[in-house]
Amino acid sequence: MFCRQLNHRGFDSARAFSFIFLRFQFPFLDSEFQMTYTHIPTTIPGPGITEDEWNDEFKGCDCLVECTAESGCTCLTTGIDNYSEDRRLLPTSSETPQLLIECSTNCACCLMEPSCRNRVVQNGIMKELEVNIKSYEKKFQLEILKVFSTSDKGDGARTLQPIQPGEFVCEYASECIGEEEVQKRHMEFRDDNYTLTLKEHFGQKTIKTFLDPRLRGNIGRFLNHSCQPNCDVVVVRLGRMCPTAGIFAKREIQPGEELCYDYGRSELEGNDRKPCRCGTTSCRGFLPMSATPNE
Numbered sequence: 001m002f003c004r005q006l007n008h009r010g011f012d013s014a015r016a017f018s019f020i021f022l023r024f025q026f027p028f029l030d031s032e033f034q035m036t037y038t039h040i041p042t043t044i045p046g047p048g049i050t051e052d053e054w055n056d057e058f059k060g061c062d063c064l065v066e067c068t069a070e071s072g073c074t075c076l077t078t079g080i081d082n083y084s085e086d087r088r089l090l091p092t093s094s095e096t097p098q099l100l101i102e103c104s105t106n107c108a109c110c111l112m113e114p115s116c117r118n119r120v121v122q123n124g125i126m127k128e129l130e131v132n133i134k135s136y137e138k139k140f141q142l143e144i145l146k147v148f149s150t151s152d153k154g155d156g157a158r159t160l161q162p163i164q165p166g167e168f169v170c171e172y173a174s175e176c177i178g179e180e181e182v183q184k185r186h187m188e189f190r191d192d193n194y195t196l197t198l199k200e201h202f203g204q205k206t207i208k209t210f211l212d213p214r215l216r217g218n219i220g221r222f223l224n225h226s227c228q229p230n231c232d233v234v235v236v237r238l239g240r241m242c243p244t245a246g247i248f249a250k251r252e253i254q255p256g257e258e259l260c261y262d263y264g265r266s267e268l269e270g271n272d273r274k275p276c277r278c279g280t281t282s283c284r285g286f287l288p289m290s291a292t293p294n295e
């Protein structure tokens with residue numbers, strides 16, 4: 001079924017994705033709103049996503065042995081393994097990232113013990129991470145999170161354990177929302193914007209997915225931007241067409257290092273851009289900004 005869906009939608013292997021954080025300057029900030037969010041371990045459907053869209057699932061593989069490209073696992077649609085035996089993201093050979101589909105409950109391998117290697121993001125956070133939630137700490141019950149201070153970027157997250165290149169850090173757990181809801185939240189929360197737009201290019205077609213952890217999210221919402229990041233965002237499909245965003249280590253990360261990724265690039269210029277405080281030698285000076293909330 002999933003092959004039919006892929007063909008039907010005209011998807012091909014010449015795909016790519018980009019993501020950019022929405023960034024708008026407004027003169028005020030409502031700190032009440034800034035503090036209010038509910039912890040969720042994984043992405044869920046939010047306003048603007050229909051049940052049909054969310055339930056558009058892949059058929060799943062029939063594997064009774066380890067799911068690898070070599071053994072012909074049909075979830076590995078491009079014939080390349082997503083993860084190594086020790087569950088690290090495998091580098092792709094070209095500039096274009098592969099369509100990363102993890103095995104799901106629709107797969108025969110879901111009975112396998114321990115789980116097949118094509119399940120990483122869905123297994124959740126394996127590392128001990130730390131977040132600075134300032135005075136909000138006591139107010140909200142966040143799993144396994146403690147406190148650390150960033151000097152000038154608001155809250156931030158860091159690791160308490162070493163992380164190897166390609167290892168999964170955390171999901172950017174969010175509400176997956178529709179375009180109108182993006183506009184609505186932009187008006188409602190003004191400066192307080194967390195929406196990550198995934199742009200996937202399938203041939204001539206571009207599909208946008210909006211992930212917003214503003215109201216419901218996990219530690220992923222605390223990762224700041226860096227122009228020389230130690231993490232990458234990767235589009236991952238957990239058995240359904242609606243994508244999620246997985247954050248993976250780009251290089252070896254030492255305990256105590258702040259976790260960060262590149263929010264993306266924008267051509268926009270202007271005084272209302274927010275200065276970047278990543279402090280790296282390759283700093284581009286400003287955080288990326290998009291022209292419209294759903295760009």
Ligand SMILES: C[S@@+](CC[C@H](N)C(=O)[O-])C[C@H]1O[C@@H](n2cnc3c(N)ncnc32)[C@H](O)[C@@H]1O
Pocket residue numbers: 023152153154155156193194221222223224225226275276277278287
């Ligand atoms: C997804 S949030 C990251 C967590 C945020 N620091 C917080 O306190 O919730 C994105 C916001 O963090 C701040 N930020 C992230 N990276 C930054 C950077 N490199 N320089 C300055 N501010 C940054 C900006 O205010 C941005 O809009």
